Amino acid sequence: MRLATLRKGDATVAVRVDSDTTATVIDGYADLSALLSDSDWKSLAEKASGENVALADADYAPVVPNPSKIVCVGLNYGTHIKEMGRDLPEYPTLFSKFKEALTGPYDDVIVPAYAAGQIDWEAELAVVIGKQAYQVSEADAAEYIAGYSVINDYTMRDYQYRTLQWDQGKTFEKTSGFGPFLDTDYVLGTKIETRLEGEVMQSASTDDLVFTPAKLVDYLSHIVTLQPGDVIITGTTGGVGHARKPARYVQDGETVEVSIEGLGSVRNKTIVK
Incomplete structure (x- = not known):
């Protein structure tokens, strides 16, 4: 499974990358740092069914933007x-x-x-x-x-x-x-x-x-x-x-x-x- 953090307007979203062209928003998580803080992150990502996002013009943020270390x-x-x-x-x-x-x-x-x-x-x-x-x-x-x-x-x-x-x-x-x-x-x-x-x-x-x-x-x-x-x-x-x-x-x-x-x-x- 591939995951990413995308910029969307003035915010960011965590997404599951489904193919070279599309991704699915993981609702409720602003980025992968937030997602990984949930102990059930992998299941949440696998089951995500949020908005579909086209990757052709996607604006990628640092993949894990807020590590503690x-x-x-x-x-x-x-x-x-x-x-x-x-x-x-x-x-x-x-x-x-x-x-x-x-x-x-x-x-x-x-x-x-x-x-x-x-x-x-x-x-x-x-x-x-x-x-x-x-x-x-x-x-x-x-x-x-x-x-x-x-x-x-x-x-x-x-x-x-x-x-x-x-x-x-x-x-x-x-x-x-x-x-x-x-x-x-x-x-x-x-x-x-x-x-x-x-x-x-x-x-x-x-x-x-x-x-x-x-x-x-x-x-x-x-x-x-x-x-x-x-x-x-x-x-x-x-x-x-x-x-x-x-x-x-x-x-x-x-x-x-x-x-x-x-x-x-x-x-x-x-x-x-």
């Missing part, structure tokens, strides 16, 4: 770890992103001119939590995952490396395209890619993850309770602009497309102001 994982693909000259980690490298960093999967990304010197792309698989998880084992983790989506962990490298802590380069306002769908049935092992102005920059498989979604749910839930609608961003693969020689960064007017086979794409044009 967004936990990001650095250096989690073997290819990316090698290009950065590091050893495989024993434990996940964690940092945070705030919900204000999220934007729709097809929105323009507006970057302040003072932060536009080293804009980089990071194709990532997003894991969305479906029910409260505390001290959950890896073996049981799958039942706590609502589904998966696509996100671009857009990064301002000059801000990121101002200190040893990365958050400041990772959470600029409305820079992380997130969506278009939450897929409840996705299975690891499909192609993940980034294209800059149509040119392939990153290409790998999501089964190259060092720490799988199940391992991350296990690890994180032994630190803090994961709430329904929380997001785990699982890390990027090799091919980031900062690691290239010479380095390559996103320029004003350029479009970055991040796609995961089976989950769709986010596609954001960068506007420097």
Whole structure:
């Protein structure tokens, strides 16, 4: 099953995506964050019979717009770890992103001119939590995952490396395209890619993850309770602009497309102001 959050006038609605062209409104829920807070969310989505919505001109909001937590994982693909000259980690490298960093999967990304010197792309698989998880084992983790989506962990490298802590380069306002769908049935092992102005920059498989979604749910839930609608961003693969020689960064007017086979794409044009 695929779910999404669509903008409709001045509001948003949660929908079940029925085909490439149509969706059904899940009445009573303004977005997927609200829906996932209901313990019966999956049945409610499956049985929804609200208004039919045409997707051809739909305006997609961030798929889960109001997570209580967004936990990001650095250096989690073997290819990316090698290009950065590091050893495989024993434990996940964690940092945070705030919900204000999220934007729709097809929105323009507006970057302040003072932060536009080293804009980089990071194709990532997003894991969305479906029910409260505390001290959950890896073996049981799958039942706590609502589904998966696509996100671009857009990064301002000059801000990121101002200190040893990365958050400041990772959470600029409305820079992380997130969506278009939450897929409840996705299975690891499909192609993940980034294209800059149509040119392939990153290409790998999501089964190259060092720490799988199940391992991350296990690890994180032994630190803090994961709430329904929380997001785990699982890390990027090799091919980031900062690691290239010479380095390559996103320029004003350029479009970055991040796609995961089976989950769709986010596609954001960068506007420097």
